[in-house]
Amino acid sequence: MSDPLSPSSYDVAVIGAGVVGCALARAFTLAGARVVVLEKAADVLDGASKGNSAILHTGFDAPKGSLELACIREGYALYHDIRERLGLPLVRAGAMVLAWSEEEVAGLPALMAQAEANGITDLEALTGVGVRALEPALSEGVRGGFRVPGEHLIDPWSAAHGYLAQALANGTVLMRQAEVLAGRHSAGHWHLATTAGAVTADLVINAAGLWGDEVDRRVIGESWFTIKPRKGQFVVYDKTAAALAGHILLPVPTKITKGIVVCRTAFGNLLVGPTAEEQDGREHATVERETLQALMRRGCEILPALADHEVTAVYAGLRPATEEKHYRIRDDLAPGYICVGGIRSTGLSAALGIAAHVVRLAGRDGTLADPIWPEMPNLSVDGERDWQRPGHGGIVCHCELVTRREIEAALTGPMAAGSLAGLKRRTRVTMGRCQGFYCSAELARITEGRLTQPMLGHD
Amino acid sequence: MTEPEVIVVGAGPAGLSAATELARAGRRVLVLEREAEAGGIPRHCGHSPYGLREFRRLMGGPAYAARLRAEALAAGAMIRTATTVTALLPGGKVEVTGDAGPETLAAPVVLLATGVRETSRAARLIGGDKPGGVLNTAALQGLVYLNRQIPFRRPVILGTELVAFSALLTCRHAGIRPVAMVEPGSRLTAWSAARWLPRLLGVPLHLRTGIATIKGRARVEAVTLATPSGEVEVETDGVIVTGGFRPESALLLASHLAVDPHGGGPVIDAWGRLSDPAYFAAGNILRGVETAGWCWAEGRRTARAILVALEGRLPAPGGARLVLAHPALRLAVPQVLAPAPAAAHDRLQIRLSRATKGRLRLVQAGRTLSEARIDTLPERRVFLRLPAALSDADLRLEIEEDA
Numbered sequence: 001m002s003d004p005l006s007p008s009s010y011d012v013a014v015i016g017a018g019v020v021g022c023a024l025a026r027a028f029t030l031a032g033a034r035v036v037v038l039e040k041a042a043d044v045l046d047g048a049s050k051g052n053s054a055i056l057h058t059g060f061d062a063p064k065g066s067l068e069l070a071c072i073r074e075g076y077a078l079y080h081d082i083r084e085r086l087g088l089p090l091v092r093a094g095a096m097v098l099a100w101s102e103e104e105v106a107g108l109p110a111l112m113a114q115a116e117a118n119g120i121t122d123l124e125a126l127t128g129v130g131v132r133a134l135e136p137a138l139s140e141g142v143r144g145g146f147r148v149p150g151e152h153l154i155d156p157w158s159a160a161h162g163y164l165a166q167a168l169a170n171g172t173v174l175m176r177q178a179e180v181l182a183g184r185h186s187a188g189h190w191h192l193a194t195t196a197g198a199v200t201a202d203l204v205i206n207a208a209g210l211w212g213d214e215v216d217r218r219v220i221g222e223s224w225f226t227i228k229p230r231k232g233q234f235v236v237y238d239k240t241a242a243a244l245a246g247h248i249l250l251p252v253p254t255k256i257t258k259g260i261v262v263c264r265t266a267f268g269n270l271l272v273g274p275t276a277e278e279q280d281g282r283e284h285a286t287v288e289r290e291t292l293q294a295l296m297r298r299g300c301e302i303l304p305a306l307a308d309h310e311v312t313a314v315y316a317g318l319r320p321a322t323e324e325k326h327y328r329i330r331d332d333l334a335p336g337y338i339c340v341g342g343i344r345s346t347g348l349s350a351a352l353g354i355a356a357h358v359v360r361l362a363g364r365d366g367t368l369a370d371p372i373w374p375e376m377p378n379l380s381v382d383g384e385r386d387w388q389r390p391g392h393g394g395i396v397c398h399c400e401l402v403t404r405r406e407i408e409a410a411l412t413g414p415m416a417a418g419s420l421a422g423l424k425r426r427t428r429v430t431m432g433r434c435q436g437f438y439c440s441a442e443l444a445r446i447t448e449g450r451l452t453q454p455m456l457g458h459d
Numbered sequence: 460m461t462e463p464e465v466i467v468v469g470a471g472p473a474g475l476s477a478a479t480e481l482a483r484a485g486r487r488v489l490v491l492e493r494e495a496e497a498g499g500i501p502r503h504c505g506h507s508p509y510g511l512r513e514f515r516r517l518m519g520g521p522a523y524a525a526r527l528r529a530e531a532l533a534a535g536a537m538i539r540t541a542t543t544v545t546a547l548l549p550g551g552k553v554e555v556t557g558d559a560g561p562e563t564l565a566a567p568v569v570l571l572a573t574g575v576r577e578t579s580r581a582a583r584l585i586g587g588d589k590p591g592g593v594l595n596t597a598a599l600q601g602l603v604y605l606n607r608q609i610p611f612r613r614p615v616i617l618g619t620e621l622v623a624f625s626a627l628l629t630c631r632h633a634g635i636r637p638v639a640m641v642e643p644g645s646r647l648t649a650w651s652a653a654r655w656l657p658r659l660l661g662v663p664l665h666l667r668t669g670i671a672t673i674k675g676r677a678r679v680e681a682v683t684l685a686t687p688s689g690e691v692e693v694e695t696d697g698v699i700v701t702g703g704f705r706p707e708s709a710l711l712l713a714s715h716l717a718v719d720p721h722g723g724g725p726v727i728d729a730w731g732r733l734s735d736p737a738y739f740a741a742g743n744i745l746r747g748v749e750t751a752g753w754c755w756a757e758g759r760r761t762a763r764a765i766l767v768a769l770e771g772r773l774p775a776p777g778g779a780r781l782v783l784a785h786p787a788l789r790l791a792v793p794q795v796l797a798p799a800p801a802a803a804h805d806r807l808q809i810r811l812s813r814a815t816k817g818r819l820r821l822v823q824a825g826r827t828l829s830e831a832r833i834d835t836l837p838e839r840r841v842f843l844r845l846p847a848a849l850s851d852a853d854l855r856l857e858i859e860e861d862a
Contacts, residue, residue, distance in 0.1 A: 390560030441601025
């Protein structure tokens with residue numbers, strides 16, 4: 001057990017505050033553990049979790065019998081269980097897997113059989129005509145497909161923020177700018193050296209995402225996998241385009257990639273992406289004009305009317321892929337050490353399931369009595385927004401209708417935003433059409449002296 | 460205030476001049492402004508020559524904005540700031556929110572004067588990282604003139620519309636020394652004497668040069684310029700993305716009102732009236748950017764049309780639809796034309812997407828009703844007089860280019 005007299009001594013140290021780390025912190029906290037989360041960046045969700053496609057997957061296309069499938073299934077169910085108490089949104093969109101050639105049509109039954117084997121039994125086969133009856137804006141070239149009613153849209157960040165907020169409300173400690181430098185195991189405890197000081201824990205969990213192999217090396221001396229970052233670029237269209245697609249529109253996957261998805265976002269935009277591009281660097285996820293244009297062309301092939309709509313934003317994310325496709329979760333590398341690596345693209349859907357799995361691996365079966373359930377602010381089209389309630393102090397970001405009260409809330413508390421990017425993820429400021437034309441000055445005034453990484457980064 | 464007779468959405472030069480004119484005519488006017496202070500863009504434009512047309516004196520932006528506010532208030536208009544319109548509903552109802560929460564307001568006439576904004580870095584698909592320090596001119600000016608903050612020291616300025624030179628002056632005011640001004644086109648876009656500014660201020664100007672990528676993690680560290688002789692990396696700590704003005708038409712796009720697919724603003728008739736006759740529009744929402752003085756005059760003329768409308772004396776909506784029949788035509792307003800006594804618009808305002816020489820013609824049923832010789836560049840003012848007599852048949856705006 002951790003030493004109650006030592007403030008830097010914990011039962012569990014989670015390395016990395018991405019969606020998986022946040023879910024792990026919550027799960028261990030609710031299992032009665034004293035938890036510290038060590039994040040090297042100025043804010044949480046600063047690595048792989050900052051750019052994702054914000055879909056809550058059923059697991060219909062996950063590898064049969066895999067740990068990934070089990071975690072997605074459990075994560076999906078847990079999200080439904082807890083989302084209302086944490087104030088997390090769910091935009092019930094449903095997905096359609098679309099075939100654009102006879103060859104793809106021929107491949108549909110096998111995909112449906114796999115989905116059914118994975119436990120998703122409410123599928124609906126559709127002809128080309130049937131598809132277009134449900135999605136009239138689709139190109140006439142669509143040949144057929146099937147519906148997966150359980151695939152939904154969520155906020156790409158509020159889930160992770162909510163998991164961590166609940167952990168923090170129930171005793172977890174978050175240390176930011178706390179990069180793990182080294183680890184030493186002695187007398188049943190881990191002693192971690194970090195850039196924010198020494199931390200002692202009985203159990204160390206590596207949830208470092210894009211840096212998972214590096215953290216392995218620093219703590220236990222070697223890594224059993226190599227991160228091979230795979231970049232995904234996305235184009236976000238204006239809210240006027242959201243009416244073009246009710247469902248999440250998926251292509252028939254190839255062996256290499258799930259392909260380019262077209263779907264609404266929980267915030268009412270329309271998203272096209274991602275690409276799948278292997279790269280060496282982990283620090284930079286750049287966007288490239290030609291690739292974005294190719295995504296836009298693909299989007300217009302799927303939804304021809306998209307050509308009349310404007311682009312609001314573009315972004316790129318990095319998936320922490322490894323040399324193997326499956327999740328890299330192991331508890332036998334070192335005593336009191338669990339590596340949760342290679343959560344490459346289903347982390348958002350699977351995080352709660354992964355956390356439950358790891359709690360079981362750790363043999364932790366306690367329960368925290370009467371846990372606190374903090375409620376996250378709703379930013380999605382699924383439910384009331386802050387501007388719809390009095391006392392909000394006025395709108396600061398006009399495009400996304402973000403209120404002064406929301407911004408103030410995001411700048412205070414144990415999970416206060418540490419950077420403009422973090423403030424954007426928490427509130428959506430500057431993420432609308434004008435991208436900061438109107439509200440940048442006001443935001444710079446409000447945030448002055450309050451962000452670890454200041455908006456105006458000099459002086 | 461008892462029920463307003465006119466609600467004005469947006470308290471920039473167009474909205475405030477219209478409000479002043481309407482209030483002076485004895486109408487109850489309510490101006491809704493989402494910022495904490497009325498005045499629009501001139502509030503944070505510390506240097507440009509404002510006020511010559513309107514007040515016959517040379518003024519800075521903030522003084523000009525203050526004068527517009529004072530005139531509207533003195534005339535009896537009511538201004539509600541920090542009040543954001545969230546929806547435009549049929550018949551002149553608007554939903555708003557402010558600190559007190561949502562409410563619905565209504566008036567026989569609603570005037571939209573929400574102005575313009577510059578095209579963002581994202582919408583231009585500029586590649587690279589997404590560090591801090593990439594700003595539009597308006598954001599830069601808000602930081603410099605309203606906050607007295609300095610976002611960078613040696614930025615690159617993208618674009619050569621008039622606003623780019625405004626950005627240059629803002630930089631000079633704040634002691635910021637741009638490392639370069641770059642323009643993807645082969646000529647400067649701005650027409651005024653401002654084009655000599657870069658040389659005067661010692662800022663290198665590069666034509667046929669765009670920004671290919673932006674580099675930097677937290678802050679901008681460098682940009683890659685795409686030049687005629689290949690890519691060149693330049694160290695810099697910021698990027699000012701200027702111009703590419705587009706109507707701020709978010710409310711319009713989410714409403715029942717007809718939108719012009721070319722310009723992105725509302726479809727209006729010669730009185731500035733929209734597809735729902737309870738709505739009018741004036742100022743930069745119509746077409747992209749014009750000067751403050753221009754918008755001020757347009758607001759005043761549109762107010763006069765609204766006064767006629769409030770007396771029930773405006774002709775029924777309708778008229779000939781304008782068709783842009785040449786690829787170089789980027790936009791033209793008004794888009795619905797009828798013989799229009801006392802109209803707010805007595806000529807077509809036209810913008811072209813490329814340099815064009817030739818004859819511009821307005822043709823109806825094979826007959827040329829109005830024509831003019833043009834020799835112009837993109838974003839320059841182009842006008843065509845509107846004919847006195849018109850039928851309801853489609854009007855084609857054509858260009859016969861010189862061989």
